[in-house]
Amino acid sequence: MQNYYKAYLREKQARDELEELLEQKTSKLYALNIELEKKLEQLQQQQVAVVQSEKMATLGTLSAGVAHEINNPLAYLTCNLDTLASYSEEIGSYLRAITKLINNEQTFEQFKSEIDQLQQSVTTSDLIQDVSDISEDCIEGCQRISKIVANLLDFAKPKIETDTEFDTHEVIEHATELLKNKLKQVQVTIDCEKELIITGNKANLTQAFINVLVNAAQSCNEKRELDPQYKATLKIKARNRDNHAVIDIRDNGKGIEEGVINKVFDPFFSTKPLGEGTGMGLAVVYGIISNHHGVVSISNNGEGGATISIQIPLSNSTNPLS
Template sequence: MKDNVETARSGATSTCRESVEAELLRRNQELTELNEKLSRAQEQLLQSEKLASIGQLAAGVAHEINNPISFVFSNFGTLQTYLADLLRVLAQYEKAEQFIANPQMVEQIAALRQQVDLDFLMDDVPVLMSESREGIERVRKIVQDLKDFSRVDAHQDWQWANLHHGIDSTLNIVNNEVKYKADIVKEYGDIPEVECLPSQINQVIMNIVVNGAQAISGPRGRITIRTGTGEGHVWIEIGDNGNGIPKTILSRIFDPFFTTKAIGSGTGLGLSLSYGIIQKHHGRIEVQSEPGVGTVFRIELPIKHDEERDQSEVHE
């Protein structure tokens, strides 16, 4: 009888323990899911703050630079016309020198011509004007690229965008980070416009390209950007021939705050934010890497944004 009671007690204890363990597992699973949702929300918040900062910077730069550049550019065109007229007048005066009767005056003009090297000035002034105009046009292009990159003149709405234009604008923005490290090779395919958040896609491109440049050490490297289309989606591949990523950490590169850079050299948020952006677009981002060979990121984006899927995810 005593044995039966102990067996019953043991069975009840075992059942109770199993029930408690099951409840702990269930609660742990719930906490894990909540933590993942919190992490995603944090990533989106950080991304929104970063994009807002970039937008404010672009707006300030555009305002401060565009105004003086506009009137300088306008004045420059007028100045070129004036100089062309002056050079034509000088050319006529040069022809008239032979008809001057006063030998002393002719001698003074010849001495002044030699002193200022008039022939050289007449050849060099148009060249300098042309180079200066080109420089001003480049400044205007940089400002426009910055506006295109951050879309400061548009709301954060889903819109149809030419990804190639966005990539080109982003490359101009990060040119200083890349130009001393690598050559950019573009192998663009024939792709349609994509319904997306253009500034956020540009942010992804920027993060990956800058990371690729930073992964290149030693001899000058190469970053190749390819695009193409599949069934209902477009894809972008960004590959570099840098140091590559060890397999032991490859699965962690999209984790928030994970970085292999020295302290103070990076937050570890770039690729994590990029992952969140692509997920927000219902796309995919994958990476293949081999140490000593290089890394390739592949992004797939649906051509048409699925609003119904957004709504269903909000209500989950």
């Protein structure tokens, strides 16, 4: 009996020691988990900051083009308003003549004579048509400026968005619209299948496409400096392949030196002269695409230029890329 009791005590002591050890390990694991969550939150905040910083750098390259895009409609708005101001005296003369007739301040014969005299400078039909045309042009110009500013603000302002569903084509159109002036010397063709619906952060994905397109435009400009007869082309093609949106962005620019092509997605790596690039453009692209469970790769084209290929799972995909 004594032996059984001693065995029981040894077993109880071992069990207590195990429970104490387990409790210590659980406490340590909990503390490590809390620390890991804090680190993850910091990394997410830093990623948002890096993306926003890259946006500001991109805005610098877009600013001249955006100013030009706004100046065009602003110029014909100013011209049309000047014309409208010059018509104000003629319109006022017609209205004064009608008012005098209504108030019996002149006879119909006097009214007709005054109108005939006014018609010799500007006819009523011309006034009506011109004012209508001017109004339509002014409305179109204001809408164009409003759209440019809205696109720019939507791109520039920092956002922490929840994931939403959207069509890949919308993002491509938005990116090319923002870069319209920067791509004006490049023949851009977009061939995108309909209903390539993906889930993610639309603003960040737009940023990724803008970064890729800016690099392609710069590569084309560099080649144009070497060959004035060169015709720049940029082809954007999006297809559904194995339940993934596959977007190929192909330019016929300078291409990338084979010795550095494996480094282009590295943070702070840049082939541009010092002070002309942040070295974060394609690194941000890599991070954004990875966050959408996708992959991005780059390769030189046999006939010149480079192609960036992006693959992102569609919303109904059950096998995201790793």
